[in-house]
Amino acid sequence: MTASSTNELLLAAFGSDICISDPEEIVRWSSDSWGLCAGMAAAVMRPRNVQEVSEIVRFCSAQGIAIVPQGGNTGLVGGAIPDPSGKQVILSLSRMDNVRELDPINYTITVDAGCILAHIQETAAEVNRLFPLSFGAEGCCQIGGVLSTNAGGNSVLRYGNTRDLVLGIEVVLADGTIWNGLRKLRKDNTGYDLKHLFIGAEGTLGIITAAVLKLFPKPRSNATAIVALSDLEAAPRLLALTRDITTDALSAFELIPRRLVELAAQHTDRANCVPPVEADWFVLIELTNSDMNEALTERLQTVLEAAHDSAHIIDASIAANLSQRDQMWSLRDEVAETQIKNGAVIYFDVSVPVSSVPAFIQQATAKLKELDPQIDINAFGHVGDGNIHFNLLQTHDQPADLFLIRKNEYERIVYNVVYELGGSFSAEHGIGSEKMDALINFKSPIELSLMKAVRAAISGTTFNPGKLIPSE
Ligand SMILES: Cc1cc2nc3c(=O)[nH]c(=O)nc-3n(C[C@H](O)[C@H](O)[C@H](O)COP(=O)(O)OP(=O)(O)OC[C@H]3O[C@@H](n4cnc5c(N)ncnc54)[C@H](O)[C@@H]3O)c2cc1C
Incomplete structure (x- = not known):
């Protein structure tokens, strides 16, 4: 046709x-x-x-x-x-944006697939509940897309990925059948948990039309700091120390490199929240819970004192009010826009075991510099989950097309380091069409053939051919 x-x-x-x-x-x-x-x-x-x-x-x-x-x-x-x-x-799915049901007693919200993530957060907050999924695109992305990419974000450390936040889904299958799996159950051991096939399937198995999402008690307070690290190795050590001292209050632990602070200073007014010391690496730490603000801030101070005594950190700025907290988060969340103002970007979204993050950044940087001594790297992100956005930035003396044409060379180097460290070449963003080559090179043949079998059994090639699974 x-x-x-x-x-x-x-x-x-x-x-x-x-x-x-x-x-x-x-x-x-x-x-x-x-x-x-x-x-x-x-x-x-x-x-x-x-x-x-x-x-x-x-x-x-x-x-x-x-x-x-x-x-x-x-x-x-x-x-x-x-x-x-x-x-x-x-x-x-953009016209399907109704909240179907809000059940504060069951701690659930049932939404159409086209609901914007930020709207779901706001609706939950109105009844004193938290929907914890949060990331830079929350004002535009829809929950159907979020489920289909199994998005992560800034609070995975505490609440898990999207997959951990879903109780039920409604899906339209390839023959038009509607599967109503909108259960509000926390326990249901009646066979394969089919919803998990569709979560993270990138639209290849069916159209998600609605979902039942888990809600949580809304934290009453938070304590947020940006901390200057003594070196990169201190990041996982500080994470472990923070978890030891704060137990379940740690909700975010985000790596911020000096390069991002420089970009923010050049293109925005957001760099002021960073401690004014010579350091190459910083982390944004956030604690949240239902304590009083003062109590939580004291716990954060205890962490920072212990970290200082162990020589993990050089200095720290604790947000004194909400506006300072917002400024810290906008330095982190608006990095995508900040980078683009600098020029073309080659994106990597990789994960390794948390303890291997410093080794990954150091080895990948060293190998890229052997190839291109001028390479400009902005490595930041969800270090608490071992997930680093390891982005390469166009340098001023290099035209964008000459920079972008080298993407495959850079990819080979970065993905080989990730592979050697037992990591994943796509921690959050999925495969789509852009990461198909990496999938073919790094996914095991048995996993690839199981994925193909699942797709053949459920949907054939009706939905999203050419995405997530290599064409025959
Ligand atoms: C500034 C920015 C920050 C980001 N930060 C993060 C982050 O921290 N963590 C993270 O994990 N991701 C992040 N992302 C990427 C993230 O994957 C997406 O923002 C979001 O999850 C996709 O939602 P969407 O509605 O835009 O989906 P789309 O982009 O429209 O679609 C994504 C995929 O889902 C499929 N799909 C969409 N809707 C449905 C449906 N109803 N049923 C079946 N399939 C469907 C599409 O075919 C496609 O394969 C970020 C993106 C941006 C731009």
Whole structure:
């Protein structure tokens, strides 16, 4: 079928309220906001409820039209972007944004897949509950996309990944069947836990249309600090010390390099919250719980004194009020925008055992410098989870295209170090289309063949062909 006949067929079947068929508008939906990748869809379908999703899927399956599910389109590996053929159809969940049920007694919230993450956090907060998932894209990403990428973020250390925060889901399968798995149960041992197949599946197995999410008591206080480390090796040691002293109060432990502080000073006013000392590495530490603020701040001070005595840290700034805390977090969360102001970026999102983070950064840096002594590295992120965003920045004397063309060379070096240390080449962002080569090179053949078997059994190639699983 040609792109224009697919477009006409869908428009005739579903009407212009659901089907966007104007090529100029379709272009807007067919690339990501970071300009990392672009394709072209035949049409964009915008259903209003699960029944309409089911009808669209049934129709497309029968016609052999491939569907690309799209949430907030903030994913960083091209998972929600159609291929360039102009034959695939984007199915956007953005109109399905209702909170279906808020149950503060059961500590659950049931939401449509198109609900924006920040809206879910705010709705939970209104009844004194916390939905803990939080990261830079929370104002735009949708919970269906968040589940499909099994997103992590800033509080995984305390509350786990998305996978740990989901009790039930509703999914439209490849033949249009609606599976209502919206259970609010914390215990259910009645066979395979099927929801976990769809979480992290990057839209290859079905369309997630709703989810039941776990809520938690809302912390009443927090204590936040940015700490200057004596060296990089101190990071995992300080993490262990902080956990020993604060037990369950530690909710975030984020690595901030000197390079990020320099970028922030150059492009924003956010660098003021960093202790004014000569240090190459900093961490943002946050404790949260239901203690009084003073008590929590005292616990943080105890950690910092012990860390100073053990020579892990040189200095620290503790946020004195909410606005200082916000400034510390915006230094961390707005790093993506800050980096882009500097020029082109090659992104790595890797994980290694927490204790191996210093070895990873040092070995990868040394090997990259052998290849390119001028290489500009910004390595930051969720060090408490062993997850580092190890980004390479364009240098001023190097045109963007000459820098980006070396991506494969850089990748080979970084991924080999990750592999040697028993790590993962994609800790949070998934595979999409962008990390397919790494998947083929580093995923074990048995895992790849199990993934293919699961897909063949559940959905064939209806959803997101060319993503997550290599084409035959
Ligand atoms: C500034 C910034 C910060 C970020 N920080 C983090 C971070 O700290 N941790 C982290 O893990 N990630 C982070 N991310 C990436 C993260 O994966 C996405 O932001 C988010 O999880 C994707 O949600 P989305 O709604 O935008 O999904 P999209 O980008 O629209 O889609 C992502 C994938 O899910 C599929 N999909 C979307 N909706 C559905 C659905 N309803 N059913 C089935 N499949 C679907 C798509 O086909 C695609 O494969 C960040 C991104 C940005 C831009």
